[in-house]
Amino acid sequence: MTGGCPSDHDLARRFEGELVADQAAALDEHARSCLHCQAVLGELKALTAAIAAAPPLPEVDLVAAVRQRAALPPRRRSVARLSWSGAAAAGALAAALALAVAVRGGRSDRVAAPQARGAPTSPDAWVRLRAYRALPDGRTVELTPGGHLGRGDGVLIAYDNLDPAPWPFVMVVGADRAGRAFWYYPALSRDGDDGRSVPARAGAAVELPDEVRHTLAPGPLRLFALFSRAPLSVREVERALAAAAPTARRLPIADGAQHSIEVMVDAD
Amino acid sequence: MPRASHLPHLVAVGDAEERDDDALMAAARAGDRAAFDALVRRHQRRVIGFAHKFFDHPALACDVAQDAFVDLLRAVPTYRADGHFRAFLFRLTLNRCRMAARSRRYEDGVGHALPVGETAAADREQERAVQAAMMKLTEKQREILLLRFWGGLSHDEASEALGVPVGTVKSRLFGALEAVRALWSRR
Numbered sequence: 066m067t068g069g070c071p072s073d074h075d076l077a078r079r080f081e082g083e084l085v086a087d088q089a090a091a092l093d094e095h096a097r098s099c100l101h102c103q104a105v106l107g108e109l110k111a112l113t114a115a116i117a118a119a120p121p122l123p124e125v126d127l128v129a130a131v132r133q134r135a136a137l138p139p140r141r142r143s144v145a146r147l148s149w150s151g152a153a154a155a156g157a158l159a160a161a162l163a164l165a166v167a168v169r170g171g172r173s174d175r176v177a178a179p180q181a182r183g184a185p186t187s188p189d190a191w192v193r194l195r196a197y198r199a200l201p202d203g204r205t206v207e208l209t210p211g212g213h214l215g216r217g218d219g220v221l222i223a224y225d226n227l228d229p230a231p232w233p234f235v236m237v238v239g240a241d242r243a244g245r246a247f248w249y250y251p252a253l254s255r256d257g258d259d260g261r262s263v264p265a266r267a268g269a270a271v272e273l274p275d276e277v278r279h280t281l282a283p284g285p286l287r288l289f290a291l292f293s294r295a296p297l298s299v300r301e302v303e304r305a306l307a308a309a310a311p312t313a314r315r316l317p318i319a320d321g322a323q324h325s326i327e328v329m330v331d332a333d
Numbered sequence: 334m335p336r337a338s339h340l341p342h343l344v345a346v347g348d349a350e351e352r353d354d355d356a357l358m359a360a361a362r363a364g365d366r367a368a369f370d371a372l373v374r375r376h377q378r379r380v381i382g383f384a385h386k387f388f389d390h391p392a393l394a395c396d397v398a399q400d401a402f403v404d405l406l407r408a409v410p411t412y413r414a415d416g417h418f419r420a421f422l423f424r425l426t427l428n429r430c431r432m433a434a435r436s437r438r439y440e441d442g443v444g445h446a447l448p449v450g451e452t453a454a455a456d457r458e459q460e461r462a463v464q465a466a467m468m469k470l471t472e473k474q475r476e477i478l479l480l481r482f483w484g485g486l487s488h489d490e491a492s493e494a495l496g497v498p499v500g501t502v503k504s505r506l507f508g509a510l511e512a513v514r515a516l517w518s519r520r
Contacts, residue, residue, distance in 0.1 A: 077510040083503060108514050115463035116482040119378070120385045125395060127377045128370045131402040193392035225392040269395045324392070 069095065070102055080109045123227055123267075130270045188322035189315075193225035194237065194290035196326065199276050208288075210326045216283065216333055219276035222249055224265070224290050224324075231267030232292035232322060238302060239281070239288045241330075242311045246303050247279040247286070253299065254279070261296035283332040287314070293321040354418035361409045369409065373402050379484065380426050386479055387430045389468050397433050401426040420493035423484050427476060427494060434472065466516035474509035481506055 071079070071092050078084050079092050096102040196208040199219035208214060222237050239247040250273055251260035265271070291297060297318065305316040314325050352360070352368070354375070360368035380401055385394035404425045412421070467475055480491045488506070492499045 073511045073514070074507050077507040078503075080510070081503075081506065083507075105514070108518065109510060111459065112463055112510070112514060112517060113482045115460045116386070116467070116478055117485075118460050120382055120391075120460075120464075121457070122378070122381060122385060122391055122394075125377070125381065126374065127381075127395070127399055127402060128373050130399050131373055131406065134399055135403045135406050190390050191392055193396065225395060227391050227395060269392075269399070 070099060071095065073105060076102060076105045077109065080106060080113075121229065123229060125227065125269055127269065133270070188228060188292075189324060191226070191228035192232065192290065192292050192322045192324050194288060194324045194326060195223040195225070195270060196288050196328070197221040197223070199278075208326065208328050210328070212328045214281070214286065214328050214330050216281050216330055217278060219278040220249060220288075221276050222273040222290075223270050224273070224292075225269045226265050226267050226271060226292065227269065228292075228322065232265050232294065234262035234293045234296050235265035236262045236291040236293075236297055236299075236302060237273070237288065238291070238306070239279075239286045240306050241282050241286050242284055243282065244307060244311065245282065246306055247281060248299065249273075249277045249288070251299070252277045260299045262291070262293055265292060281330045283330050285327050286330050287325050287327040289316060289323060289325045291316065291318060291321060291323050293318075297321075355414035355416060358409060358412050358418065359414055361406075362412070369406060372405070376422060377402070380422065383423070383426050383479055383483055384430055384433075386464065386467065386483055387475060388433070389464055393433065397426070397429045400433075401429045404429065417490065417493055419484070420486060420490040423480055423486060423490075423494040424496070427480075430476075431472070463513070463517055466513050469516050470509060470512055473505060474512055477502065477505045478509050478513060 075084065075088075075092065079089055082089075084092060092102075096106060197205040197220065198208050198212070198214050199205050199221055205221055206212075208220075214220070224235060224237075226232055226235070235250065237249040239249065241247075248254075248260070250263050252275065253260055263273070291302065302316065302318070305318050309316050314327075315323050352371075354372060357368040357372045357375075361372070377398060381391075381394050381398040383394075384397040384401075385391050388394060388397070401422070405422060408421075408425070467478065470478070476495065477491060480486045480494055481488075484491075484494075486494060488499050488502050491506075492502045495502065497505075
């Protein structure tokens with residue numbers, strides 16, 4: 066920089082066309098022979114072009130989601146509890162899909178997600194868990210972090226699956242501070258039940274169909290949505306839960322994407 | 334919110350609607366649902382992109398964008414068609430971004446600037462570097478840069494969107510440009 070250079074502030078003003086004509090002409094005259102000022106103006110041009118560049122986002126149509134979110138009062142779809150047999154059926158469906166993937170792909174190992182050009186490096190950034198508390202009067206209330214849930218309340222689940230290569234499988238499980246697991250998808254009601262991830266769809270606010278109800282212990286409950294390329298098993302995830310710290314926001318599971326929220330289960 | 338109808342998957346959206354934004358808002362006020370839907374489809378990428386660049390988090394961005402459009406839908410009955418629709422929509426978007434940034438709802442996502450990936454393609458590397466620098470700015474600085482260069486708002490429109498005088502917009506903008514350039518230059 067030379068002693069006669071305009072300030073960075075004035076260069077920014079020049080870039081935005083905010084200098085009066087005389088000042089602009091003087092600055093331009095100086096910049097023609099000043100490598101420093103040329104570099105600053107060039108950087109401003111590159112910076113603003115980068116800000117104006119479209120981020121790597123999938124095509125999402127928000128119309129239905131907006132209409133749905135605007136609808137008041139919210140109504141829940143059903144109060145059906147997914148039975149153990151329903152859970153088994155869901156697990157069987159997931160297993161069947163996994164088998165189909167394995168046969169079509171000619172191998173059974175997990176498929177790596179292609180990385181979008183310039184995409185954020187964390188796959189977690191593309192997924193989101195949305196949980197809703199089903200109230201006795203038929204309304205549903207979105208559970209935000211720190212939100213409250215009754216011990217016997219039903220829970221409805223939706224998710225965002227916006228990865229450029231959408232995740233084909235999802236699981237949703239809750240864990241309390243004592244390490245107990247409460248399965249929402251697949252919905253399991255007995256200790257020792259096994260099951261696998263359910264098929265996931267791409268999109269924003271994708272709903273899972275059923276209300277699931279567990280008898281929860283009072284205190285913090287962290288709900289995890291686990292997205293994967295191949296179905297995870299309940300036992301695999303429960304091992305990860307056992308290995309994780311009670312306050313962990315993410316489970317130690319290789320590959321996949323996760324999002325979790327912690328809610329508070331009230332005592333009766 | 335879970336209901337009987339499922340939300341659509343990722344779909345290609347087109348916009349054959351030729352009426353301007355104010356005309357669509359007027360039609361929506363008269364009960365034309367398709368007019369409002371056309372507005373959402375016309376501006377959704379711009380709004381999602383704004384929130385994405387604000388948070389560096391695509392799932393949050395979709396969430397915030399939905400809320401902004403819900404606000405727009407609720408504003409249909411009282412909207413004044415004065416040719417300032419873009420500033421109005423960005424004001425709603427900005428409010429939702431600010432609320433989200435302060436809400437525990439987004440505690441797991443806000444403020445976690447994502448690192449520049451080593452595998453990022455060369456043509457995106459610079460954009461990621463700039464985004465990383467943007468995430469180190471104050472919210473006010475990020476807001477003005479996004480309104481001006483992502484939203485394409487004039488200084489006057491940005492003044493409307495932010496609810497501050499034009500002079501404040503300019504001083505904030507020049508300061509933000511200096512700040513982001515300094516951060517980016519140090520990369």
